[in-house]
Amino acid sequence: MLFLLVTTLLKFVFLVLLFIMPLATLLTWMERRQSALTQDRLGPWRASFFSIGGKPVRLLGLLHPIADAIKMLFKEPFTPASADKRLHAIAPLVGYVMALVVMSVIPFGPDIPTSILPFVSEETIAKYPVVPLQVVRLDAGILWMFALASLGVYGAALAGWASNNRFALLGGLRASAQAISYEVALGLTVVGILIAFGATEPSAIVNAQNQAGGLGLPLWGILVQPLGALLFFIASVAETKRTPFDVPEGESEIIGYFVEYSSMGFGMFMLGEFVEIVVLSAVFSTLFLGGWDLPWIMGNDSIWLGFTTLTPDSVGVGTFHLVHMLLGMGIWGAKIFFLCALQLQIRWTLPRFRYDQVMNLGWKMLLPLALANIFVSAAVIWWDPSLTAMTVLGLGFIGLVILVAVAGPRRRTAHADHGHGSHASHSTDSHGHPATSH
Amino acid sequence: MGVVRVRDRVEYSLYERSFVPEILRGLAITLGHFFSNAFGNKETRNLQTVRYPEEQRVYPARYRGQHRLLQREDGSSRCVACYMCSTACPAYCIHIVAAESPDNRIEKYPAAFEIDLLRCIYCGLCVEACPEDAIRMDTGVHTPPFFTRDDAVVGRIDLLSLMGRAGTAPAYGAQNYREGKPRGA
Numbered sequence: 001m002l003f004l005l006v007t008t009l010l011k012f013v014f015l016v017l018l019f020i021m022p023l024a025t026l027l028t029w030m031e032r033r034q035s036a037l038t039q040d041r042l043g044p045w046r047a048s049f050f051s052i053g054g055k056p057v058r059l060l061g062l063l064h065p066i067a068d069a070i071k072m073l074f075k076e077p078f079t080p081a082s083a084d085k086r087l088h089a090i091a092p093l094v095g096y097v098m099a100l101v102v103m104s105v106i107p108f109g110p111d112i113p114t115s116i117l118p119f120v121s122e123e124t125i126a127k128y129p130v131v132p133l134q135v136v137r138l139d140a141g142i143l144w145m146f147a148l149a150s151l152g153v154y155g156a157a158l159a160g161w162a163s164n165n166r167f168a169l170l171g172g173l174r175a176s177a178q179a180i181s182y183e184v185a186l187g188l189t190v191v192g193i194l195i196a197f198g199a200t201e202p203s204a205i206v207n208a209q210n211q212a213g214g215l216g217l218p219l220w221g222i223l224v225q226p227l228g229a230l231l232f233f234i235a236s237v238a239e240t241k242r243t244p245f246d247v248p249e250g251e252s253e254i255i256g257y258f259v260e261y262s263s264m265g266f267g268m269f270m271l272g273e274f275v276e277i278v279v280l281s282a283v284f285s286t287l288f289l290g291g292w293d294l295p296w297i298m299g300n301d302s303i304w305l306g307f308t309t310l311t312p313d314s315v316g317v318g319t320f321h322l323v324h325m326l327l328g329m330g331i332w333g334a335k336i337f338f339l340c341a342l343q344l345q346i347r348w349t350l351p352r353f354r355y356d357q358v359m360n361l362g363w364k365m366l367l368p369l370a371l372a373n374i375f376v377s378a379a380v381i382w383w384d385p386s387l388t389a390m391t392v393l394g395l396g397f398i399g400l401v402i403l404v405a406v407a408g409p410r411r412r413t414a415h416a417d418h419g420h421g422s423h424a425s426h427s428t429d430s431h432g433h434p435a436t437s438h
Numbered sequence: 439m440g441v442v443r444v445r446d447r448v449e450y451s452l453y454e455r456s457f458v459p460e461i462l463r464g465l466a467i468t469l470g471h472f473f474s475n476a477f478g479n480k481e482t483r484n485l486q487t488v489r490y491p492e493e494q495r496v497y498p499a500r501y502r503g504q505h506r507l508l509q510r511e512d513g514s515s516r517c518v519a520c521y522m523c524s525t526a527c528p529a530y531c532i533h534i535v536a537a538e539s540p541d542n543r544i545e546k547y548p549a550a551f552e553i554d555l556l557r558c559i560y561c562g563l564c565v566e567a568c569p570e571d572a573i574r575m576d577t578g579v580h581t582p583p584f585f586t587r588d589d590a591v592v593g594r595i596d597l598l599s600l601m602g603r604a605g606t607a608p609a610y611g612a613q614n615y616r617e618g619k620p621r622g623a
Contacts, residue, residue: 037485350461407454
């Protein structure tokens with residue numbers, strides 16, 4: 001029991017204090033730097049607390065998150081007189097905590113055999129043969145994830161309601177409507193993965209993805225279920241309430257559900273948004289990118305390093321599992337970092353959807369496509385349970401998207417010839433009906 | 439009267455409404471900027487930011503900076519206190535007190551010549567109006583920061599002490615930058 005407590009606590013500390021929080025803090029800096037460089041600006045680089053040899057130490061502006069935190073902490077936490085004091089105080093915590101709890105079922109590395117750990121008795125080894133690098137190994141892990149991710153929107157809804165401010169309420173309503181709409185698509189896209197891998201336990205899904213597929217490719221979710229991956233990614237961006245789905249916030253129109261928050265209350269919402277990005281990236285990488293796995297290099301009992309191959313026999317069981325664990329965790333982190341950076345870049349690429357566009361996209365595009373994905377996947381897997389046909393289909397889909405993006409038709413500048421006779425470029429819409437005539 | 443042109447809403451094709459290819463193209467553009475700015479060399483970088491106190495932008499030659507009064511060769515002001523500049527000034531920021539000049543070839547000189555830099559809009563009309571080429575805005579200096587409003591009022595002595603930018607005319611014996619010879623010398 002003590003063993004279980006200690007290992008769980010260690011895993012928890014690693015995840016929250018050494019991974020999520022630092023990464024979320026780093027993302028606040030990255031968001032500003034990355035957007036700046038994308039827009040040919042420089043971004044924050046000036047903050048400095050000390051100098052070495054007369055030159056201030058600036059570390060590319062990496063000290064800005066610290067300066068921001070200090071600023072946030074020393075501002076006045078203001079509660080409007082007519083606000084619901086208690087709800088107003090707990091609302092920032094709700095979304096934040098829910099996002100963190102989702103992380104508990106994400107596997108962040110391979111299993112470690114208990115026998116290589118120090119200070120462990122024989123009976124403990126017999127009782128707990130492996131230590132999973134996962135805070136909780138829950139059979140209904142996927143359901144747990146989505147249940148708690150859904151609860152996260154209570155944070156926004158409560159903040160909007162408790163502030164007693166019309167803009168906040170509108171933001172909270174938009175946030176809840178959007179989250180509920182996209183959770184439908186989010187849940188349904190995962191069904192494809194569940195069909196393909198036949199498991200609802202996240203580490204079982206990761207292990208299933210690590211098997212070699214029929215084409216010499218790993219069975220990663222993104223190859224088996226590319227449409228599912230795409231829909232899941234879109235829906236998860238919508239869940240984080242970031243551009244192009246930032247209507248709940250819409251800083252140029254309603255400011256959003258946190259309009260009445262200042263000081264660290266606002267800071268919690270802001271950081272919570274980044275925590276959500278990290279968490280949903282982790283979920284995405286678990287379901288679609290093989291979690292901590294690195295195909296062709298990391299096997300269960302061999303690691304190929306180019307010049308040599310490590311096996312438990314060649315370097316000893318302890319060293320091997322240490323390397324295996326660190327490599328797995330590093331790869332897991334790298335995948336999440338990549339996905340976070342991609343989400344930041346998407347924010348600085350796209351404009352905001354209108355509210356009706358958000359709803360149309362969610363209900364009329366993502367939902368039917370997710371349903372179609374389930375039926376097609378189920379049919380293909382029924383025909384070929386080895387997933388080879390699925391992979392071929394998936395590769396075809398990815399190739400098609402890339403081909404269309406590179407060689408697809410481009411619309412001429414918006415209205416250049418609209419209504420002036422030259423209808424050759426877009427006189428019919430996709431269904432072959434003539435476009436509205438003038 | 440304006441003409442209202444009603445346009446039909448653009449019908450997007452299914453391909454465009456799927457957004458994905460267009461988003462990939464957009465990402466290619468923004469990522470191109472990001473990588474060329476973050477990891478590129480001097481040629482590929484396109485950063486517009488000037489790190490101000492350390493770096494300063496070179497102003498164009500005709501930048502209208504803080505005013506200065508030009509001197510004659512004996513060090514006295516070229517200004518003859520004709521009030522043309524203060525009359526032309528749309529912000530009413532020039533205050534002149536005329537006095538009789540001891541030199542009998544010259545009628546008047548400014549006993550006080552003050553410019554309130556907080557009121558000045560740096561339009562350059564005073565320079566245009568001056569018949570003596572006595573006031574110019576070619577110092578290339580910003581309005582300096584002030585701690586009190588009184589500090590913002592710059593008097594004759596200060597104005598006379600300012601120099602033109604390096605490479606432009608010195609305070610006296612100057613070429614007229616419009617045309618021809620120095621006047622009033």
